[in-house]
Amino acid sequence: MQENTDEFIRQVVPHELAHLIVYQMFGRVKPHGKEWQLVMNEIFKLPADTCHQFDIKNVQGKTFEYRCACQTHFLTIRRHNKIMKENIEYLCKKCRGKLVFVDDEE
Structure with missing residues (x-):
């Protein structure tokens, strides 16, 4: 920050305030649904963006290299550990291929 x-x-x-307002007004609804978008656009007069563009290089932790059929991905330690410990699989959003760990130690 x-x-x-x-x-x-x-x-x-x-x-985050929009989430609180939506919950108070509408109860449990989709987190970034039409109600939340309405609050962002009409009350706060801001675009209903769900992703940030902050520079996170200084706070970003170690990443692990994975590959699919079309590109290289860098996963956080949390996702890497889920793959290693819980046999979770992640798929590429572009080609839908399974992400495979690139083990530099081999």
């Missing part, structure tokens, strides 16, 4: 304080306050705070 230190590197992105202004953007964090401008984007993330209204984003």
Whole structure:
């Protein structure tokens, strides 16, 4: 947050407040559904963005290289551990191929 304080306050705070407002007004609905989008657009006058564009290089943890049929992916330690310990499989959004760990130690 230190590197992105202004953007964090401008984007993330209204984003999270919109979730609270939607819950109070509509109860349990889709997290980024039409009600949430309405609050973002009409009350906060902001685009209903669900992803940020913050520079996270300084806080980003170790990543692990995986490949599919079309590209290289870098997974977080959390996802890597799920694959290793829980036999979870992740698929590429583009080619739908299984992500395979690139083990540098082999």
